[in-house]
Amino acid sequence: MDLLLEIAQQVINGLVIGGIYTLMALGMTMIFGILDQTNFAHGELYMLGAYAAFFFSMVLGIPYLVSVCLAILVGVLLGLMYEWLIFRPVRGKDPLNAVIASLGASIFIWNAALLVFGGAPREIPTPFLGEKVNLLGVSLNVQRLLALAVTIGIILALYWWIGKSRLGRAMRATAQNREVAALMGIKIGRVAELVFATGGALAALGGALVGPIFLLQPSMGLLAVGKAFIVVIVGGMGSVLGAIYTGFGLGVLESLTVGFLSSAYRDVISFAILILVLWVRPQGLFGRTGERGG
Amino acid sequence: MLRLKGVDAYYGQLQILKGVDLEVRPGEIVTLLGANGAGKTTTLKTIVGLLHPRAGEIVFKDKVINRLAPDETVRLGLSLVPEGRQVFPALTVFENLMVGAFTQRNKAEIERSLAFVYELFPRLTERKNQLAGTLSGGEQQMLAIGRALMSDPEVFLLDEPSLGLSPLLVEKVFATIQAINRLDKTILLVEQNAYQALQIAHRGYVLETGRIVLSGSAASLLQNEHIKKAYLGQ
Ligand SMILES: Nc1ncnc2c1ncn2[C@@H]1O[C@H](COP(=O)(O)OP(=O)(O)OP(=O)(O)O)[C@@H](O)[C@H]1O
Ligand SMILES: [Mg+2]
DSSP: OHHHHHHHHHHHHHHHHHHHHHHHHHHHHHHHHHHOOOOTTHHHHHHHHHHHHHIIIIISOOOHHHHHHHHHHHHHHHHHHIIIIIIGGGTTSOHHHHHHHHHHHHHHHHHHHHHHHOSSOBOOOOTTTSOEEEETTEEEEHHHHHHHHHHHHHHHHHHHHHHHSHHHHHHHHHHHOHHHHHHTTOOHHHHHHHHHHHHHHHHHHHHHHHTTTSOBOTTHHHHHHHHHHHHHHHHOTTOHHHHHHHHHHHHHHHHHHHHHTOGGGHHHHHHHHHHHHHHHOTTOSSOOSSSOOO | OEEEEEEEEEETTEEEEEEEEEEEOTTOEEEEEEOTTSSHHHHHHHHHTSSOOSEEEEEETTEEOTTOOHHHHHHHTEEEEOTTOOOOTTSBHHHHHHHHTTTOOOHHHHHHHHHHHHHHOHHHHHTTTSBGGGSOHHHHHHHHHHHHHTTOOSEEEEEOTTTTOOHHHHHHHHHHHHHHHHTTOEEEEEESOHHHHHHHOSEEEEEETTEEEEEEEHHHHHHOHHHHHHTSOO
16 A cells, blocks of 8 residues: 555656646747747746746745746746747758757856856745645645646646647648648748747746746756657657657656656656657657648 | 739749739639749749749739738738648648638638538538548648638639549539639639630630740630640640
8 A cells, every 4th residue: 555655646746747847848849840940948948937936936025826927927028039039030041050049048048047046056935835735645745736737737728729729720730831821821920929938938837836846046947958858759749749648758757767766767767768769669659750730 | 903014033043934924804714824844833922922023013903012921912812722732731621721711800701701612612511520631632622722712812823723633523623713713703723734724714824934925815825826736735
């Protein structure tokens, strides 16, 4: 019985982490699938989202949940800046240009954050952090549950939005054939703004949610973006569903590895999966060869 | 209604269109004929704004549209069925049609266009929840035409709609084009199938290596010796 409880505990922890990977990976996979661009600076949106939540709640004293909403707004603005300053100027050129531009932006933002915020880790104490609830014998931290619930809610809403709304259809059409999408009256620049605003919002939300669980550091984006990248590739570049399943799956797998083997294997496992998938199914678990979308 | 005056168009340094003059009047079916590589697709791309002319003028409804982007020309009432159909393969038939209606904001009007397209192509109704990529070539062509109709265009541009279809389907496509024309839509039809295009067209133009070399009424073009030899295989 103890073993079962331990497993349940690790699975929940894994879903929390996996949800964060998913929030990051969704934005990156949308940017890749719809705009054919790779954003290596996506981790900085996550990092700045966490610091924004810290700023609003700790410096300005705004309640935590309101601070999370404000951090999302900051994420939207940052996403738009990414589009206008980094990605629009290199769109339609060699894809390597976007890689180099975003790598440069990542290094710049990371160092600027180090200068402004300092290297010392910070925490966001929230009222939920100390609280625990007992569910069928499993003791659960309320902040983690909150993070998980919000993540799942947002992901479901996003999935519905992409699948059923007019703008979601326009984004998928753009992913499949940009020229014909333009013929239908879709403004590609607007779609790009929408994609980056969404990506920024999701990443910032991720940062604001885990801020209280882990410590904030300017380098936190670098670690997260690596994992999110693995999720994007394993899930299938451009696949929204693939990012969701892979993100949560990887989080759970990592958590079980840490719980039952050793934390030394945490990063080994994701790289092992990456290599295995690239070997057996290079288009990713949910990737299509040829056409894209979904 | 739509008029090209001395239009030059390039891909990079390569000149494709050389002083193209062409006119489409309200209610007409005009066909643009020419061999492979003559510049027919390039002409259509230049009209809808996928490419911009380097010289000359494109006038639509008394407005110069040389510099407009495709998302603007469709809002003015031009709609292109691109060469090779190019439906969105991972969207359903219904979703393809709804993307075609992207510029329309009036729900009732979208419903009306949708009903019209489904009536024109009952086959699409049966398959409305099927992914477009799984349709047959003929069905994809119907979908591409239906999708272009969803923006309720005034001028309808078609790029080789009969390409790769069986003779029976070719008949159907040409009959459909005539039916659409009867609904007061003006049509510019690019074709290699010169005989059938001239059967339904009012007037025609012949494009050779980027220049208009012949034009006139469909009846006169059908009798023209050069056309008979080069395009009708007589
Ligand atoms: N994107 C492009 N870049 C460079 N050259 C191009 C491009 N597209 C077409 N061309 C060239 O322009 C010329 C005209 O092409 P276009 O597609 O307009 O011909 P077409 O009359 O439509 O022929 P087809 O009947 O084969 O469709 C061709 O010589 C073609 O090789
Ligand atoms: Mg062509």
